[in-house]
Amino acid sequence: MMIDLPGSDASARPGAQAALDGDDTLLGRRTRWAVELLTAPEAPRDEDLSGHFVPVFLARHPQGFAATVEQWRGLGPFTVADYQPVAHKSWVTLQGPTGVRSTLSLTLDSTGPIRVLHLGPEVVTPPVHKWDDLVAALEQPGVTWSALVTREEGGATETLYAKDADRPMPNGSSYKLYLMRALAAAVASGSVRWDDEVTVTPALRSLPTGDMQELPDGTRVTVRETAYKMIAMSDNTAADLIQDLLGRDTVERAVEEAGHADPALLRPFLTSHEVFEIGWGAPGLREEWAAADEAGRRRLLERIAGPMTVRGSDLGPTVHRLGLDWHMSAWDVARVLGLLAEDGVRDDGGDVEEILTAYPGVPVDTARWPRVVFKGGSCPGVMMFCWLLEDPDGVRCTLVLQQRADDQKLIGDGQFLRGMGGRVIASGLLSGTSR
Template identity: 85%
Template sequence: MIDLPGSDGSVRPHAQAALDGDDTPLGRRSRWAVELLTAPGAPRDEDLSESFVPVFLARHPQGFAATLEQWRDMGPFTVVDYQPVAHKSWVTLEGPPGVRSTLSLTLDSTGLIRVLHLGPEVVTPPVSAWGDLARALEQPGVTWSALVTRVAGGVTETLYAKDADRPMPNGSSYKLYLMRALAKAVAAGTVRWDDEVTVSPALRSLPTGDMQELPDGSRVSVRETAYKMIAMSDNTAADLIQDLLGRDAVERAVRDAAHSDPSLLRPFLTSHEVFEIGWGTPELRAEWVGSGEAGRRRLLERIAGPMTVRGSDLGPAVHRLGLDWHMSAWDVARVLDALVEDGIRDASGIVDDILTAYPGVPIDSDRWPRAVFKGGSCPGVMMFCWLLEDTGGVRYTVVLQQCADDQKLIGDGQFLRGMGGRVIESGLLSGTSR
């Protein structure tokens, strides 16, 4: 059984003890972050620099201590839930008069805090039947699809589907195809895990991730880069992998994974290219929309070079212009299953280690010894997918997709992620719904 941050209104009596007893780097950082809000005295900005990545504090030119003061004024707080998952944690705090908030924390690969955010608790309704999921996801202005399958003995059973054949923008789930292409190259011996890629201005993208902050000329192993691409959804890592393999190799991986319409992913875009065209000059978007595949490839060649777009430039959704990676829920399910097979064939175990490094939500490893997860987002786009394998080797896939013209209708993904967790914990996968 798993529980998600904000999944119900209950209070866990041992939440504070769980937080206090977590001596992992994530636990120590989470505990320190909570103490920023509960300690008698407020910290100074100079006391914070050793715990945050520099870019985090740079986003607060007036000092992050001022933001902390605003958060502290919402207290005093009591810890009522603590959920750590790999490099992320959620701490649910209750303040007066019973108002609950969630403190979200993300570590970067160096162990420093990359994200720290306090916001209202997002509550997801329980799921005991498929209609509960549909009612929760049916929201005005939001297009959604869902697919839940069970695969045993080579036979696929559809447990639930809603518009699962419709191509949807998926954000970072495109990295699953990059991982497939990389696994194939490693198996063929044309790429080795200890080969290196080199960070350069032309291959530097925007967050998520932290590789975009590495100095020019930094060399990183393929294995570490692939890990960051999947586990931390690092955009620069993904672009480095695509540069290493070549666009053609990734487009072949799309076909090999039986995408329902591979032309939707031709040319296969890098994150750098989506950012540059999507939120660069209007002329680029107009040319993209008015061009066929050959013209779009020429456009990509012409804009190759350092990115001119900044994170602050991102605004209106552009997925309806074809500036995203469109996959149906069935396409997602197929590439997930193919990747797990790649991991089984990989004698080194590295592919499986990368795929299972971050499960997205707290997962009962006794029930699900293999859990593969990928999330994806872009303005107006949110998706989460899981492939879970039980102790008998039966696989279950959960794919949830949302898109809208207005990002506010979707939020930051906590709700959709939470609904995925609700499905996994419900018992509906194995027919033991509570």
């Protein structure tokens, strides 16, 4: 669904079609082709689609994806009202004949074809001119949320806004920030090289997000590419491969060294594979995990080691209340983001910086913020997004938004929370002004 970002409203943006037509990147070409599926005079045939998608996407449509496209076309004819490309993702707002707007969202696979294509109702985020606007947007029954906004200049850090920023919250994939810190330290010490390789095995294969779970057993991938996918694409299998390379104890030390307020919350430091297997696997595992102390939990992890038995369709009830997630406060997130930013500065080869800044999460004014480190995270009932932004003068701002709920439906797919982050970034509040 749509990320309706700051500065936009529910009207069509001038030049949206021209912007899409003029984008000659691979993302632009793929997006243009996808839009034409919905706007061309004739509906596509399934044989016309196979070369444009990864096989796993088409496998989810055993009756053929062309039938789904035909349903989407029935909402048209469409005009392009907005186009927003960000790294390997794009969002196109399409306006139908009655004025109803939908958003076509697209994600490219790392090999080039389309991995995700979805049409859904547009999600509109309200403007943010003051912090009360953020509060009004995020306050809703059944959802617990926290936020932290800081500004660092000349060695001094100012808290611009904080709401329950010391409260430990489940964070989903933002745990990968600690893995990246541990990896950067291992490379700096010489114990790991970027050109070293990791090997995909059944015991290390996880569920999406990402695409490395689809690689054949025995596939060898460089540490550099694996780390890139772990951060830029939030690839779960990539993260588990990195953790296997480094060792659980190494990552747990990285948590302590990054200043987590209560490192015991992340011991043992779980892999994504383990969260999926305990959370939605064999009956009784969830309750056993919740009742066990740290030693008992480590024994449980040893017992379930092996190929995953859980499928994506098995995911359902929320499990974060049982400690099956990675709990960090907004301040914990801000601290590890800041340390990673320093890792990027110290890395003379530039690999750390390239990985950290590959995907900014939302469209960002690069003249205003030429350096952006971003990470998002989700799990049933959990959503978070965080940014570290640096201006041309070296002033750094950090933004952390976290949500949790017992009912996943109250949070949705995260596009609203991500859009609110974009609203804050473009509001002027980070630099002390608002527009």
